[in-house]
Amino acid sequence: xxxxDLHLHTTASDGRLTPTQLIExxxxxxxxxxxxxxxxxxxxLAEAFAAAAAYPDLRVVPGIELxxxxxxxxxxxxAYYIQYTDPGVQERLARFREGRVDRARKMVEKLRExxxxxxxxxxQAIAGEGAxxxxxxxxxxxxxxxxxxxxxxxxxYIGRNGPAYVEREKLTxxxxxxxxxxxxxxxxxxxxxxxPDLDPTLEELKxxxxxxxxxxxxxxxxxRIRELAAVAxxxxxxxCGGSDYxxxxxxxxxxxxxxxxxxxxxxxxRELATRxxxxxx
Ligand code: AMP
Ligand code: ZN
Ligand code: FE
Ligand code: FE
Numbered sequence: 001x002x003x004x005d006l007h008l009h010t011t012a013s014d015g016r017l018t019p020t021q022l023i024e025x026x027x028x029x030x031x032x033x034x035x036x037x038x039x040x041x042x043x044x045l046a047e048a049f050a051a052a053a054a055y056p057d058l059r060v061v062p063g064i065e066l067x068x069x070x071x072x073x074x075x076x077x078x079a080y081y082i083q084y085t086d087p088g089v090q091e092r093l094a095r096f097r098e099g100r101v102d103r104a105r106k107m108v109e110k111l112r113e114x115x116x117x118x119x120x121x122x123x124q125a126i127a128g129e130g131a132x133x134x135x136x137x138x139x140x141x142x143x144x145x146x147x148x149x150x151x152x153x154x155x156x157y158i159g160r161n162g163p164a165y166v167e168r169e170k171l172t173x174x175x176x177x178x179x180x181x182x183x184x185x186x187x188x189x190x191x192x193x194x195x196p197d198l199d200p201t202l203e204e205l206k207x208x209x210x211x212x213x214x215x216x217x218x219x220x221x222x223x224r225i226r227e228l229a230a231v232a233x234x235x236x237x238x239x240c241g242g243s244d245y246x247x248x249x250x251x252x253x254x255x256x257x258x259x260x261x262x263x264x265x266x267x268x269x270r271e272l273a274t275r276x277x278x279x280x281x
Contacts, residue, residue: 003260004033006061006269007078007190007214007242011128012036012044013065014135016247019044023051026256027058033266034256035080035242037063040096041131042084049280059266062277065190066096066180069170073160075195077176078214078240080269081276082185089183097131103168104132110164111137111157116146134158135248142249151250173201177208184275188212188240192228193220202235211272216241216261218254238268 009015010022017025019036026034036048045062052060063080083089104127108120118140126143127136138153147153157164171179173189180187187210195201202213215228216239232239240261243254270276 001262001264002030002032003216003257004035004263004265005031005242005245005256005258005260006033006035006063006080006188006240006265007037007065007217007244008034008256009038009065009244009246010036010044010048011130012041013038013131014127014133014246014248015130016249019047020051022245022256023048023055023058023060027052027055029255029257031257032057033059033061033263035061035063035078035266037065037078037242039065039067039131039133040093040100042082042090042093043129045084046280060279061266061269062279064093066176067170068173068176069167070173070196070201073196074170075173075192075201076190077173077180078188078190079180079183079185080188081273082180082183083275083277084183085277086183092179099168099170100132103166104134104137106166107134107137107158107164110166111141114157114164116141116144116157116164118144118146135246139248149250150248173205174208177205177210181209181274184273184277186211186269186273186276188214188238188269190214191217191219191244192231193217193224198231199235202231202237206235206237209274210237212238212240212269214241215239216259218243218259220259238265238272240265240269
């Protein structure tokens with residue numbers, strides 16, 4: 001069976017391709033099932049569905065990625081098939097995005113104190129209409145010649161323990177899973193490879209309604225993927241995954257379709273969503 005890529009970003013958050021460009025890329029690469037999973041935003045979905053109309057055998061799953069807090073770290077939770085056209089859902093997402101703006105402005109200030117003189121206006125222009133994130137700061141730093149590629153910004157400045165990192169208000173992982181269930185979706189833990197206390201955390205999230213975890217993640221070794229597949233099986237979780245494609249221009253960045261679960265995961269997730277969103281024909 002061909003694979004699906006259930007983790008992709010667009011200009012609706014910190015990806016660099018528009019939803020239309022992304023759909024053209026994945027179709028050109030022969031993919032038959034993809035999910036668009038922007039950070040705190042479903043703004044790219046309508047355009048993605050419209051672009052996919054030109055490719056009748058490509059299935060597009062509506063998705064989103066939420067960041068959550070755990071002591072000293074963060075866990076990302078993917079959601080599929082949420083009722084994204086619901087005004088209450090959109091109101092909540094708009095608030096998450098406002099928190100991102102506040103925090104990005106503070107990080108620009110901190111960077112300037114550290115001698116990295118990027119402008120907030122420029123960061124905002126790079127982010128455009130999208131949910132602003134750290135990669136937009138990193139791209140502004142590349143433009144100004146402070147670094148060669150975006151990932152260097154994380155190592156030196158804006159990674160979790162970096163000198164210019166600023167927190168924003170986030171949900172706990174359990175709250176995120178519960179919210180996703182309330183919104184009709186299926187919740188899946190993203191890139192769990194590094195997670196501390198993996199087993200107890202998954203157990204707790206499963207009780208809250210988690211249905212899957214990423215296993216087939218492009219940046220994991222075959223050995224890690226085998227281990228994670230066993231973990232998923234132990235916990236009765238779907239083994240999901242994808243490339244987490246952003247197109248940021250980092251060396252060795254995975255491309256859509258480099259990794260992913262079997263294509264029928266598209267249906268499995270829909271079956272486990274509490275009240276799946278209907279998809280435009
Ligand atoms: P934010 O949503 O603002 O917290 O930024 C998170 C995003 O930054 C992730 O989705 C990745 O795109 C990117 N990112 C996080 N950590 C790193 C890293 N160590 N190297 C490169 N990109 C990263
Ligand atoms: Zn991202
Ligand atoms: Fe993530
Ligand atoms: Fe992601």
